[in-house]
Amino acid sequence: MISLKINGKPIQVESGTTILQAAKQLGFEIPTLCYHPQLEPYAACRVCTVEVKNEKGNKLMTSCNSIVEDGMEVQTDSDAVAQARKINLQLLMAQAPAAEIVSEMAANYGVGDTAFLSENAEEKCILCGLCVRACEQVAGTSAIGFANRGKDRVVTTPFDVQNEACITCGSCAFVCPTGAITMDDPFGREVIHDEMTLGPDKAITVPFMQAVPNAPAIDTEACIHFKTDACGLCAEVCEPEAIDYSQKDEIEEVEVGTILLATGFKTFDASRIAKYGYGKLPNVITSLEFEKLSNASGPTGGDILMQDGSVPKSVGIIHCVGSRDDNYNKYCSKVCCMYSLKIAHLMAEKTGAEVYNFYIDMRTPGKGYEEFYERLLEEGMHLIRGRAADVSDWAMNEDEEGKLVIRAEDTLVGAVRRIPVDMVVLAVGLEPQPDAEEIRRKFNISCSSDGWFLERHPKLAPVSTFTDGVFLAGSCQGPKDIPETVAQSGAAVAEALALIDRGYVELEPNTAFIYEEECSGCKTCIPLCPFSAISFVEDKNVSEINEALCKGCGTCVAACPSGAAQQHLFTDEQIFEEIKGVLSYV
Amino acid sequence: MEQLNTEPTKTTANAQKPFRMSVLVCAGTGCVSNNSFKVMEALQDEIKKHNLEKEIQIVGTGCNGFCAEGPLLVVQPDEIFYAQLKVKDIPLLVEEHFLKGRPVEKFMYTPPEGEVAIPKMSDIDFFAHQRLIALRNRGLIDPEKIDEYIGRDGYTAIAKALTEMSPAEIVQEIVDSGLRGRGGAGFPSGVKWQLCAKQDSDTKYIVCNADEGDPGAFMDRSIIESDPHSVIEGMLIGAFGMGASEGFIYIRNEYPLALERLHVAIEQAEKYGLLGENILGTNFSFKMNVVRGAGAFVCGEETALIASIEGKLGEPRPRPPYPVESGLWGKPTNINNVETWANVPIIIDRGAKWFASIGTETSKGTKVFSLVGKINNTGLLEVPMGITLRDIIYKIGGGIPNGKKFKAIQSGGPSGGCIPEDQLDLPVDYESLSEAGSMMGSGGMVVMDEDTCMVDVARYFLTFTRDESCGKCAPCREGTWQMHEILTKITEGNGTLNDLAVLEALAEVVKDTSLCGLGQTAPNPVITTLRYFRDEYLAHIEKKECQAHVCRELNTYIIHGDVCKTDGKGCGVCRRECPDKAITGEKGKAHVIDQQLCGKCGVCYDVCNFNAITIE
Structure with a gap:
């Protein structure tokens, strides 16, 4: 342990501690600009200068990188220190007049304006090197560095050209104390609520609010450590040492008797309908993004805010985005009317905004649904019957200035209306998962023309599929609201349990089988089987038929070139004997 | 030792046979740029013409030091010194001196005030007061021939170190000698060596800092050009003493001749088994690398130098850790300057006691300086520590040319300070110079006379x-x-007293x-000029006047009508040359400058042959 005095107060710290860290332990704040606890000290801004008294006399030293020594006496705010900080901050103010943090820091020392000449009033960069060090030490890429000497020094990429080394991790922008580095959205969108959009997502996230299990996970696609083998800051700061980079996705094989498909849906990508301006206009959000905003544990703590942090005074909700539309999906997504009404209600309740609903037809079948709709009408919700034509920020009069204008035909009035609002919520429809086709093939089931999984019979077997033992639960079968999903899933589970409870499966009597000694292993039968009942046994080099799946169609029997595939009740011997028997009467 | 037994070819200056005379032509950069190579060629041709090849030997040496008088030539054994030779002088010289044995007086050096030529080199004031230790072989050997270095007792020190001394004894010898770093800061070299020797590491490096960047300084270049082996031998001794097995010479690429000679020297030393594996048959091995600097002055700073060798951006990092703890690639590294290394062999050879007997209490040995500026004898000199500045300027330097008055001497390069007349009796050692606000630095000395404006000097540095x-x-x-901006403002006549206060406060903070x-030393020129020449600053600010007439914006050019008319007969040269068309007048009549139009370029003053124009 090292004993020293800071501002007269004695303290003992471990050797290797910097003066800055020791001062912090005692509660003395030392201003810094180029320091970040996760990066190696650089000692370039010289703002953290302190006065140190040791056997050699008094000396000004930078506290961020100076290691404590026994018997040191440190003054963090002596006259000499204040004078040095004043001048150095003024130098930085003159160099980067637009760097607000510097002026604020200088104001603490009674400096209002710099005594020095300033060249570029727009300059923000104070050349503290945090970005360069973050890029090198955290991102492990060195995509940016310093170029030129002295006053010409700049932070730039090699030869001033964009380079591939940049992994767009955003570390540089994150550490920049003056805002000199910003990240641009590739689509030109401005960042609203950071989780909701835009720019790179955080690499460690809880997938969504109320996720089960509610544990953060590393997205290896976004994580710097997995890209460049550098960083590792999360492991450094995680006190329970819960971060383990060596964990890998594993594929486990489980043998089961029945399978429930509950792969759900995905929401329609609103940016496909360019005229609604999603992804281009600020404050055009989807219904799911509204849910995030509205969530009490969400990024805004449940407040409905616009990009500039203010509360919207008027909101438009556009129904049927991606649904009931010949250009996208013809079907009705079924849930949007009701959730849009809910959003309208919440919006009015939370913000007091005027809410406009643009609908084609109001579909509210179901228990209590119509009553909810009636209630909203009474609450004074604006309901405009007609598909919204577009959303733009192009103002035609003063009222529309700075607003989003929704243009729609009001079919009840028979006129085209322009309604200026602050915020637009797009009621996006439901779509099958993008990999539904792949799943369909894997389980040998069918899809409807829209891509939803097809049940065996719409009335008599609504949760079964054409493959025995595979059942459908929830909206993978088609758009459903929550009560319907729960009810239908219950039915699917009951069907599955019935099979499990019985403990056995009744087979058709006329299944096919393979004479192993005759099978040449040519695999001709395997792709032909419409029920995927045939598999290949590698070590025996023969095909094998799963009799639980075989429906006895006989295709394999007919196709087998060596006659190894035979069918119960229809073996060659039986057929020949039957022929003989029939012919004996002739 | 086998390799060393090869008989040195008898070509050294001391050798008498088989040559009757040795002609030592200075081939340092200064003389080379004054055509010394052409003079040497002419000499060779002429000697061939007279069939004297077997009698007269011509040697191209490193820098002789007396650069002001180049190209130089010294004829041994009589030590006859010829200066400012031209190719056309050679036939006469060869015929008279080499053939007929009559030294040619008209090519000899004549002091500025004197009338009689001085034939012998050691009688010339410039040389008489010097003491050569680091430069012990300068002008005496051909730097491209290792045999000549060996002939002057070269590589005996490393032989002694390897066979008779332990590493600890070597380090102790350097400690006892009191040798201090010649690169600028003056840190005791022995202490540094001790720290490095103490480090427990399987790999250690030693570095020679030859990134000499001060304007007007050329000590390191001259040492390498005239005696590269002394540096190599010094590094070998250091490496053995500190336990290093690899060394780097970081030399600026602007020194092509030094680089070439260094490469030649290393190649020859390797051939002789003095570098490489099992040196002189011992277990000691050493690899030498040469790294070329890319032109950044700051790379002379040791941590920036390390970064540069490692291939990184050449910028300094905070110390500690010092290079001796964590240097090149994180290994203990000892960095010394060229001159420091060149001193090492002779200390080992002749002992610490001998070295410590030279110099002052705190500063031992000698120091090489490059003396430039407003001085008669521009050149390279080596003097014992403790000599006064006055002796350097007046005895060795020969005083100020054209009878001008001395104003200040700036030592230590751009980071040094300006020392005025009343401090000239200061002994030259590390402490005295620091107290005066300047520094020893690497050894650049710039002399300034009354025509120098001190504000402008500060601005220049x-x-x-x-x-x-x-x-x-x-x-x-x-x-x-x-x-720099404030100083420019002052020299342009726009400075205020507030600027001066800001400048002073700023200089202190930049320094601290x-x-x-x-950066710590960059304000020194400002601080010392403010300390010793404050009146000049005040004159610039308050009276808008530059006494030395250097700051053009403050000058007013005036044509004295009577002189112009009577002496010059209104020649009109000034009128023709004036770029601003500010001068009017007719031929035969007095001319006048329109001060409104005058751009203060000073062309009229320069072209007037009748001294009719003066500066107010």
């Missing part, structure tokens, strides 16, 4: 440090730039808070 600041730390990057030596 700030221009250099501003341009060479790497830009890492704020006070150096921004502070030097701002100081900069990261490395460059």
Whole structure:
């Protein structure tokens, strides 16, 4: 342990501690600009200068990188220190007049304006090197560095050209104390609520609010450590040492008797309908993004805010985005009317905004649904019957200035209306998962023309599929609201349990089988089987038929070139004997 | 030892046979740029013509030191010194001196005030007061021939070190000698060596800092050009003493001749088994690398130098850790300057006691200086520590040319300070110079006379440090730039007293808070000129006057009508040359300058042959 005095107060710290860290332990704040606890000290801004008294006399030293020594006496705010900080901050103010943090820091020392000449009033960069060090030490890429000497020094990429080394991790922008580095959205969108959009997502996230299990996970696609083998800051700061980079996705094989498909849906990508301006206009959000905003544990703590942090005074909700539309999906997504009404209600309740609903037809079948709709009408919700034509920020009069204008035909009035609002919520429809086709093939089931999984019979077997033992639960079968999903899933589970409870499966009597000694292993039968009942046994080099799946169609029997595939009740011997028997009467 | 038994070819200056005379032609950069190579060629041709090849030997040596008088030639054994030779002088010289044995007086050196030529080199004041230790072989050997270095007892020190001394004894010898770093800071070399020797590491490096960047300084270049082996031998001894097995010479690429001679020297030393595996048959092995600097002044700072060798951006980093703890690639590294290394062999050879007997209490040995500026004998000199500045300027330097008055001497390069007349009796050692506000530095000395404006001098050096600041730390990057701006404002006549106060405060903060030596010393020219020549600053600010007439914006050019008319007969040269068309007048009549139009370029003053124009 090292004993020293800071501002007269004695303290003992471990050797290797910097003066800055020791001062912090005692509660003395030392201003810094180029320091970040996760990066190696650089000692370039010289703002953290302190006065140190040791056997050699008094000396000004930078506290961020100076290691404590026994018997040191440190003054963090002596006259000499204040004078040095004043001048150095003024130098930085003159160099980067637009760097607000510097002026604020200088104001603490009674400096209002710099005594020095300033060249570029727009300059923000104070050349503290945090970005360069973050890029090198955290991102492990060195995509940016310093170029030129002295006053010409700049932070730039090699030869001033964009380079591939940049992994767009955003570390540089994150550490920049003056805002000199910003990240641009590739689509030109401005960042609203950071989780909701835009720019790179955080690499460690809880997938969504109320996720089960509610544990953060590393997205290896976004994580710097997995890209460049550098960083590792999360492991450094995680006190329970819960971060383990060596964990890998594993594929486990489980043998089961029945399978429930509950792969759900995905929401329609609103940016496909360019005229609604999603992804281009600020404050055009989807219904799911509204849910995030509205969530009490969400990024805004449940407040409905616009990009500039203010509360919207008027909101438009556009129904049927991606649904009931010949250009996208013809079907009705079924849930949007009701959730849009809910959003309208919440919006009015939370913000007091005027809410406009643009609908084609109001579909509210179901228990209590119509009553909810009636209630909203009474609450004074604006309901405009007609598909919204577009959303733009192009103002035609003063009222529309700075607003989003929704243009729609009001079919009840028979006129085209322009309604200026602050915020637009797009009621996006439901779509099958993008990999539904792949799943369909894997389980040998069918899809409807829209891509939803097809049940065996719409009335008599609504949760079964054409493959025995595979059942459908929830909206993978088609758009459903929550009560319907729960009810239908219950039915699917009951069907599955019935099979499990019985403990056995009744087979058709006329299944096919393979004479192993005759099978040449040519695999001709395997792709032909419409029920995927045939598999290949590698070590025996023969095909094998799963009799639980075989429906006895006989295709394999007919196709087998060596006659190894035979069918119960229809073996060659039986057929020949039957022929003989029939012919004996002739 | 086998390799050393090869008989040195008898070509050294001392050797009498088989040559009747040795002609030592200076082939240092100064003389080379004055055509000494052509003079040497002419000499060879002429000697061939007279069939004297077997009698007269011609040797191209390193820098002789008396650069003001180049190209130089010394004829041994009589030590006849010829100066300022031209190719057309050679036939006469060869015929008279080499053939007929009559030294040619008209090619000899004549002191500025004297009338009689001085034939012998050692009688010339410039040489008489010097003491050559680091430069012991300068002008005496051909730097491209290792045998000549060996002939002058070269490589005996490393032989002694390897066979008779332990590493600890070597380090102790350097400690006892009191040798201090010749690169600038003056840290005791022995202490540094001890620290490095103490480090427990399987790999250690030693580095020779030859990134000499001060304007007007050429000590390191001359040492390498005239005696590269002394540096190599010094590094070998250091490596053995500290336990290093690899060394780097970091030399600036602007020194092509030094680089070439260094490469030749290393190649020859390797051939002789003095570098490489099992040196002189012992277990000691050493590999030497040469790294070329890319032109950044700051790379002379040791941590920036390390970064540069490692291939990184050449910028300093905070110390500690010092290089001796964590240097090249994180290994213990000892860095010494060229001159320091060149001193090492002779200390080992002749003992610490002998070395410590030279110099002052705190500063031992000698120091090489490059003397430039307003001085008669521009050149390279080596003097014992403790000699006064006055002796250097007047005895060795030969005083100020054209009878002008001495004003100040600037030592230590752009980071040094300006010392005025009343401090000239200061003994030259590390402490005295620091107290006077200057520094020993690497050894550059710039002499200034009454025609020098001290504000302009400060501005000049700030221009250099501003341009060479790497830009890492704020006070150096921004502070030097701002100081330069203020000084420019003052020299242009726009300065205020408030500017002066800001300048003083800024200079102190830049000095106290900069990261490395460059920034910490960059304000020295400002601080010392403010200390000793404050009146000049005040004259610029209050009276808008530059006494030395250097700051053109403050000058007023006036044509004295009577002189112009009577002496010059209104010649009109000034009128024709004036770029601003500010001068009017007719031929035969007095001319007049329109002060409104005058751009203060000073062309009229320069072209007037009748002294009719004066500066007010």
